[in-house]
Amino acid sequence: MRVSSVDIYRRTVDSLMAQQSTISDLQLKISAGKKIINSSDDPIGATQASNLRYEISKFNQFIKNADAAKNILEYEDSILDSVVNIYQRIRELAINAGNASLGRDDREAVATEMEERLLELQDLVNAKDANGDYLFSGYKSKVQTVIKAADGQYVFQGDEGNRNVALSNTTSLTILDSGKGVFFNIPTDTVIGTVTSGVATLTNTPSGLVNAGTLTPLASTDLRINDVLIPASELDGISTTDAASSAIAIARAINSKIADHGVHAIVNPNSVDLGAYTPASLVGSQFSINGIAVLDNIGTEDSLLSAINLLTSQTGVIATQPGGAGTAVILTAQDGRNIQLQTSGGATASFANFNLTGAALDEVARSTVTLRSHEAFNIQGAFPSHAGFTAGTYSPSTNAGSGLITKPAIIDNITNLNETYSIVFNNPPSTFSIVADSDPGTPLEGFSNVTYVPGQNIDFLGIRVVITGTPSAGDIFGLEVEAKATQDVFTTINTLITSIRNFGFEPIRYSYEIGQALNNISYAESRLIETRAEVGVRINIADSQKDFNDKLNVLTQSILSEVEDLDYTEAITKLTQNSFILQAAQQSFVKVQGLSIFNYLR
Incomplete structure (x- = not known):
């Protein structure tokens, strides 16, 4: 293969330029102190460095958030501390106002100072932060927290949102509390x-005399009053038969839910009309009331009534003859228990409505229950008839x-x-x-x-x-x-002021109003103590999370340094080596460039 002088020249120049580029790159890295200037220098390292810088930026933001959170929480705590002082002063004034020796002018002076404290409290609750946002208005930070309406009522205008900041990828910290929970939704002893x-009433139908054991007790789905499910009736502990089906049992089941449906169930006296009596002696078990045998050796109307009434302490039943001799005998259980009547049969005496002469009988009568309410009420359920009621709405x-x-x-x-x-x-x-x-x-x-x-x-x-x-x-x-x-604390204090001014001449009411106010102020103080404790915990969380983020930030920066920071010793050594190589190559190239075959032909 023939290699021309041009090829040799080009290749040498390319080599020199590459060496020069390497030296320039090393000089740039030494100047920047970084071993990755371009992504091509180390694609994996460049990606890792980018991710680490992103993490560092997040840590820096989390640290700033922690500082901001601590500042606003400390500001909130200072506001709440001032509120505590107001509560304590109101308590002192209320106790002083309860002194029976105070005259009208003294009470007026106490009420006037309370008004000033109430205005001070309103100003504190309407406090703003450095950005002009109301501290206790929740998410409605541009809306004034509390106002006094034209009717004298204090109105919370914010919402129940609690503003938060992020302190880490997984930790969010509440920095401001809604005034709804701190100053308004406070437990109270107040009674209204x-x-x-008018009045709405409904009385169920009596059972009349029916066979014992056939009355249906109230099941758990049978009856609803004002959409409140009435529980199953239970044994009344007094009736001798069908005890879970008695008026007493039904009323107890209904009244167990009165706080929910607001309807009273009243047990009415139970009465049984035996009809006219055919007198004769009664022996053995020829006639029993609630399991107790009635014995009458004389066999007259008067002797029968006496015999029954002598047993009232055992049977709970009294006998009367309102129409006089020869008229109906009436049995009455004043407490509304079931009345059980039994006969073994074969008696000579008898009643028009309960035959003692024929076969054995065992019958029971259930009393009635009256529902009573000052508002309309509704009867529903799977089987309201089991309680003797008819479904419907009943108005006062x-x-x-x-x-x-x-x-x-x-x-x-x-x-x-x-x-x-x-x-x-x-x-x-x-x-x-x-x-x-x-x-x-x-x-x-x-x-x-x-x-x-x-x-x-x-x-x-x-x-x-x-x-x-x-x-x-x-x-x-x-x-x-x-x-x-x-009840909100503003209403508590405002009501107290009114009571001090208006009820000093009524000792019982005045004492009651002062006592109620002191109790309600105690509840408000307890809520404030709870809130301040939570604020203190959040301040500690902000501090600890900031320290943690600081440590993570330092660690991440250390890792980033390992990934992208230059090793100066290694880089300078390489620069020196490459500079020497470049210099030697340049000198060699100059000498080689001057060589020619014609020099040997001269």
Whole structure:
């Protein structure tokens, strides 16, 4: 193969240029301090370095987030610390206001300072951060947290969102709490009352005398009241037969869910009309009531009644003859238990409605249950007839008079929050009685036939109402009290201010209002303590996560350094070697370039 001088020249120049490029590349890397200038220098290393730089940028952002989170959390904690001071001062003022020796001017001074503290509290809850965002408004950070509406009520305008920041790929930290949970949804001892007009009642059908053991107990799907499923009835512990089917058992099952459906079930006395009696002596088991044999050797109507009534403590049943001699004998169980009647047959005596002379009998009668509510209620279920009811909606009666009742005020402790009450106007309506709806046949003590005075306070069992106008006979006003689930701290303080100003002349109510306020302030303080504890934990998390990210950042930068940082000793050595090689090659090329065969031919 022939190699021309041109080829030799070109190849030599290419080699020199490549060597020069290598030296330039080494010089550039030494200048930059990096061994990867272009991706082509080390494709795998370049990719790894890019990923590591991305991780470092994330760690730097997480560190900034941790610093920002700590700053805002410390700011929130300082706000909450100021709120704690306000709560403590309100508590001190409330205790001072409860001093019976204070006069009107003294109480007014206390109320005035409380108003100032309330305004201060509102300002703190409406605090903003450095960006002008409201701290406690949740995601609605541009909306003022709380305002006082025209009706005097305090309104939370934010939402329940809690703003978060990322401290790592898997850790998100809440930096601000919604004021809804901190200042508004606070547990309370406050009791509220409502009033209605009229009453809705429904009484189931009595069973009459039927064969013992044939009454159907209430199953768990048989009855719904206001869409609330009534549990299966259980043995009433008193009836001698069909004890799970008695009026007592049914009422207990219904009342076990009264907090959910709001309808009272009242057991009515159980009565059995035996009809006219054909007198004769009774011996052995010729006639038994609730498992107890009735023995009558005399064999008259009077002796029968006496014999039955002597056993009342055992049977729970009394016998009467309301129409007098020769009329029907009535058996009554006042507590509503089942009445079981048995006979072995063959007696000479007998009743028109229960034959003692024929074959043996074992029969039972179930009493009735009355449902009572001041609001419409609905009866449904798979078999409401098993409880003697018919499916449907039952509405309250309508008062005929012009009487009006105010919203109840709670003036003392309420002993039974599940009870409702009725104010019933008598005939004539110049008097009224107050009954508990669980026992509407018995007026409350001291509230039977009370003289009606329009506009006068009606105080009973810690409740106060006022009725005005002209009620008609039979008009009914219903009252219900219930525990309020939550209350905002602004309402607690505002209500306390009103009580201090207005109720100092009513010792019982005043003491109740002060006590309620102190309890509610304690709940608000507890919620604040919980929130501050959570804030403290978050500050610690921000610190620890920042330290962790710092360590990861240093470690990642170390790995990145290993991947892309230049080894100066190695690089300079290579540069020196390549420079020497280039210099030698250049010198050789100069000498070779001067060689020619013609020089030897001269």
